[in-house]
Amino acid sequence: MAFLQVEFGSAILQQNMQLSILMPQDIKQDEELKVLYLLHGYSGSSMDWIKLTGLERYLRNYRVMVVMPSMHNSYYSNAVYGYGYFDYYTKELPTFIESTFSVSRKKENRYIAGLSMGGYGAFKAALTYPERYHKAASFSGAMNVETMRKLNQTAPRKGAFDSIFGFETSKDTPNDLHFLASSCKTTLPELYFSCGKQDFLYQDNLAFKKHLENLGIPFVYEESDGDHNWDFWDTYIQKALKFMFDK
Incomplete structure (x- = not known):
């Protein structure tokens, strides 16, 4: 595998943005790789998945480029009082990747996944733009913004949080995954999500699972003993890669 660190200027965010990329180093002539956008959690960076899991080893049998952007503590959202991070990673970033590297531009070859805050970001992108992604995965995802609001009541x-989501509830808005799933009028990407039974976000994941069941939306959900940590995510990124690329 080749490992790249990339910095490019974002017009949307008006700053230089960092990416970490893993990809096969033996790209064949005219080959177009599949692309997985893999998102970090709160307080994380583009290096988390590389430093804290065996991701590089797990990718050896797959012809895929994994793009890991640094997204700060943005909740992968267009802030009410701030920058348009959602537009950056769903529009500007894919345009940059697809115009710079030998990757496919077809929906069936574009994937997105993430952990915790990044799990929210992955499903938010997939449910907002279902025509762009083939499959999406979330690990210990922050499935309910209002739960996170309650957990973010101390400085800083x-x-x-308030600068991103404002002071009103996000329920029944484009920041609400339940609302996005209910509102979608087209076929959704294939969805995979997992959560540990000891995770503080476990009940929110079960609630989202129930919501999808009530809507008749197909998905794959897995759980096991586990907390909100890298031991769990290292195990389930392997399962997600099989879900995405072994079929």
Whole structure:
């Protein structure tokens, strides 16, 4: 595998943005790789998946480029009082990747996944733009913004959270995964999500599972003993790669 660190200027965010990329180093002539956008959690960076899991080893049998952007503590959202991070990673970033590297531009070859805050970001992208992604995965995802609002009531997190989502509830808005799933009028990407039974986000994941069941939306859900940590995510990224690329 080749490992690249990339920096490019974002017009949307008006700053240089960092990416970490893993990809096969033996790309064949005219080959177009599949692309997986793999998102970090709160307080994370583009290097988390590389430093804290065996991702590089797990990718050896797959012809896929994994793009890991640094997204700060943005909740992968267009902030009410701030920058348009959602537009950056769903529009500007794919345009940059697809115009710079030998990758496919077809929906069936574009994937997205993430953990915790990044799990929210992955499903938010997939449910907002279902025509762009073939499959999406979430690990210990922050499935309910209002749960996160309750957990972010101390400085400096409260101010940062309010600047992103504002002071009104996100329920029944484009920041609400339940609302997005209910509102979708086209076929959704194939969805995979997992959560540990000891995770503080476990009940929110079960609630989202029930919501999808009520809507008749197909998905794959897995759980096991586990907390909100890298031991769990290292195990389930392997399962997600099989879900995405072994079929």
